Amino acid sequence: MTLHHLKITAFDHVMVVERLLQVTRYRGFRLCGLSMLPAQQDNLLDIQLSVESDRSVENLTKQLLKIIDIEQIKVEDQGLQTYPVSEVLN
Amino acid sequence: MTGAELLLKTLQQHGVDSLFGYPGGAIMPVYDALYDSPIKHFLCRHEQGAGFAAVGYSRASNKLGVCLATSGPGATNLITAIADAFSDSVPMLAITGQVAKKAMGSDAFQEVDILGLSLACTKYCHQVQCAREIPEAVTRAISIAYQGRHGPVLIDIPKDVQVQQLDCEQAEQLLSDSTLNPQTVAPSNPVISLPDQQKLQTLLEESRAPIFYVGGGVGMADAVAQLRELMAVVKIPSVTTLKGIGAIDPDTDYFLGMLGMHGSKPANLAVQESDLLIALGARFDDRVTGKLAEFAPNAKVIQLDIDNCEINKRRGVDLAIVADLKDSMPIFKQLLIGLRPRLQIESWQQRCQQWLSKFPWRYDHQGQGIYAPWVLSELSNMLSANAVTTTDVGQHQMWAAQHMRMHDPKNFLSSGGLGTMGFGLPAAIGAQVSRPEDLVIAVCGDGSLMMNIQELSTLKRYQIPVKIVLIDNARLGMVRQWQELFFQERYSETDLSDNPDFVALAMAFDIKAKRINTRQQVNAALTEMLAHQGPYLLQVHIDEMENVWPLVPPETANHGMLEAGNAK
Numbered sequence: 001m002t003l004h005h006l007k008i009t010a011f012d013h014v015m016v017v018e019r020l021l022q023v024t025r026y027r028g029f030r031l032c033g034l035s036m037l038p039a040q041q042d043n044l045l046d047i048q049l050s051v052e053s054d055r056s057v058e059n060l061t062k063q064l065l066k067i068i069d070i071e072q073i074k075v076e077d078q079g080l081q082t083y084p085v086s087e088v089l090n
Numbered sequence: 091m092t093g094a095e096l097l098l099k100t101l102q103q104h105g106v107d108s109l110f111g112y113p114g115g116a117i118m119p120v121y122d123a124l125y126d127s128p129i130k131h132f133l134c135r136h137e138q139g140a141g142f143a144a145v146g147y148s149r150a151s152n153k154l155g156v157c158l159a160t161s162g163p164g165a166t167n168l169i170t171a172i173a174d175a176f177s178d179s180v181p182m183l184a185i186t187g188q189v190a191k192k193a194m195g196s197d198a199f200q201e202v203d204i205l206g207l208s209l210a211c212t213k214y215c216h217q218v219q220c221a222r223e224i225p226e227a228v229t230r231a232i233s234i235a236y237q238g239r240h241g242p243v244l245i246d247i248p249k250d251v252q253v254q255q256l257d258c259e260q261a262e263q264l265l266s267d268s269t270l271n272p273q274t275v276a277p278s279n280p281v282i283s284l285p286d287q288q289k290l291q292t293l294l295e296e297s298r299a300p301i302f303y304v305g306g307g308v309g310m311a312d313a314v315a316q317l318r319e320l321m322a323v324v325k326i327p328s329v330t331t332l333k334g335i336g337a338i339d340p341d342t343d344y345f346l347g348m349l350g351m352h353g354s355k356p357a358n359l360a361v362q363e364s365d366l367l368i369a370l371g372a373r374f375d376d377r378v379t380g381k382l383a384e385f386a387p388n389a390k391v392i393q394l395d396i397d398n399c400e401i402n403k404r405r406g407v408d409l410a411i412v413a414d415l416k417d418s419m420p421i422f423k424q425l426l427i428g429l430r431p432r433l434q435i436e437s438w439q440q441r442c443q444q445w446l447s448k449f450p451w452r453y454d455h456q457g458q459g460i461y462a463p464w465v466l467s468e469l470s471n472m473l474s475a476n477a478v479t480t481t482d483v484g485q486h487q488m489w490a491a492q493h494m495r496m497h498d499p500k501n502f503l504s505s506g507g508l509g510t511m512g513f514g515l516p517a518a519i520g521a522q523v524s525r526p527e528d529l530v531i532a533v534c535g536d537g538s539l540m541m542n543i544q545e546l547s548t549l550k551r552y553q554i555p556v557k558i559v560l561i562d563n564a565r566l567g568m569v570r571q572w573q574e575l576f577f578q579e580r581y582s583e584t585d586l587s588d589n590p591d592f593v594a595l596a597m598a599f600d601i602k603a604k605r606i607n608t609r610q611q612v613n614a615a616l617t618e619m620l621a622h623q624g625p626y627l628l629q630v631h632i633d634e635m636e637n638v639w640p641l642v643p644p645e646t647a648n649h650g651m652l653e654a655g656n657a658k
């Protein structure tokens with residue numbers, strides 16, 4: 001299992017976070033952390049997503065980018081071995 | 091003008107002239123507006139039927155299929171068809187009524203969270219909050235349905251928004267704004283880059299046994315003509331997936347048929363022995379690959395697809411080209427023209443030809459009973475090149491795929507990704523409305539037909555001249571076959587010998603029908619059916635123990651296929 005941190009910029013559309021979570025779960029990633037704030041630019045959201053899986057994070061990011069209202073994704077943390085999740089998040 | 095009227099005007103603006111749907115409380119204002127609209131509405135007898143009709147309408151042409159339903163149960167009944175469109179990348183617009191905004195979230199009568207429900211099976215879904223938003227929201231949804239890899243979209247419209255009044259001038263302005271908005275114009279899709287062209291060239295030059303593996307993406311990209319031009323340059327052997335059927339003309343040299351679980355022996359053997367697999371709009375589906383680790387084990391892979399997510403998803407590739415197939419095929423063709431003198435594939439072509447000669451389909455069946463593959467092959471010989479065939483799901487579907495010759499992917503509509511029983515009849519209705527000039531045949535199973543049997547009523551109501559060929563084995567045949575082969579002949583719940591009398595049933599809907607039991611009756615019955623002007627049901631009784639061959643068992647490589655002779 002590997003933990004990944006994704007920084008996502010999305011349009012502030014009502015369905016966008018639901019879609020993000022649905023795709024994350026369906027593609028085999030466990031949600032470990034989530035925060036969302038309005039971005040500096042109007043109508044945009046800054047989303048921080050931490051997920052864990054034994055699948056390639058690239059497959060997830062490609063799927064997430066297909067969500068119409070997701071603009072950009074940065075994987076900020078690649079390939080660290082998983083710590084107990086609570087430790088990492090604290 | 092009301093929101094409902096504005097909705098219909100917006101659809102008209104996008105060229106929509108037919109809708110498939112079913113009314114109910116929360117969509118009544120739209121139905122009221124339809125009463126005066128030039129758009130033709132087809133009342134199906136179940137929202138699932140309306141959804142599949144929209145899918146069939148889209149798949150048979152380049153036009154957008156649109157289905158319409160009320161909130162709650164109307165909307166949930168659409169879900170299977172939407173999921174089907176999602177699996178098979180079909181552009182389709184579903185419009186649902188919703189309870190009024192102030193009732194939303196209160197568990198109101200017929201309220202269901204359709205946005206939540208459709209999340210996993212739409213590319214995009216949106217609920218409009220006021221009538222003003224309608225033109226732009228619909229335009230955006232339609233453009234998304236066609237953007238990149240196609241797929242279904244859903245617009246949910248609360249009832250109060252449908253009745254909201256707008257002054258006409260404002261409405262006209264909104265309509266013209268929504269067409270002009272450059273954001274809503276289909277975006278340009280990328281083509282093959284120069285470095286990729288070089289890699290492509292090298293891989294082709296090195297290959298001694300290349301094969302085209304053609305999927306549904308070619309048809310969806312409207313790239314059939316481009317593919318054929320490409321294939322005419324060098325006669326590289328080829329196979330198709332279920333959804334790719336029709337993309338390659340069946341008379342093409344070294345075309346080996348469909349690959350996969352029920353693929354032809356030549357197709358599966360050739361793919362297994364190939365050294366270069368050129369996947370065009372195909373996604374290495376599990377029904378295609380069999381045991382993944384042993385699929386085309388010696389082949390390098392070139393994959394062209396519009397959807398980046400399909401690259402390296404199940405099989406690692408040596409060259410990935412994320413591009414629009416229609417635009418990139420001509421570049422590929424130019425490249426092949428340059429390479430032609432240097433390619434060394436003659437002995438591979440001969441090997442493929444030997445497989446074709448050694449393992450042809452055989453129709454010399456014993457006994458007086460009717461052999462389904464033979465009926466479908468005979469039927470196919472009687473059809474013109476532009477006839478459309480739809481199928482349900484099961485053995486008959488695989489027999490149609492194996493034994494009918496298709497000249498365009500728009501002529502063979504089968505539920506591939508989702509494998510949804512009950513698809514055949516309503517999809518045929520949609521296809522017939524979409525292409526009124528062409529003959530439409532629905533090849534159905536007795537189990538599947540019963541799943542949307544109510545659509546016989548739609549045939550009757552509009553005198554839609556679909557010809558139903560019911561392959562009747564009085565069983566859930568495909569499941570029965572698996573029970574026979576893999577569950578020790580324990581035939582749990584697959585006996586349908588208490589089926590209704592299908593001929594009487596069709597006649598109850600004023601549809602001409604006939605049942606045949608022996609091979610001598612086949613040709614006359616097919617001729618009579620095809621000569622009939624209106625809808626027709628031909629019930630073809632076959633042996634319930636008939637199996638589909640070849641069959642690649644689960645977790646087996648495709649060359650380990652079972653055949654009639656070696657199955658037991």
Ligand SMILES: Cc1ncc(C[n+]2csc(CCOP(=O)(O)OP(=O)(O)O)c2C)c(N)n1
Nearest residue numbers: 484485486509511535536537538566567568
């Ligand atoms: C909606 C749905 N439910 C269940 C299945 C599973 N299933 C696949 S094939 C099949 C049997 C189909 O029987 P029939 O339509 O009579 O066709 P046959 O195989 O006999 O040709 C079943 C139950 C399915 N594909 N779709």
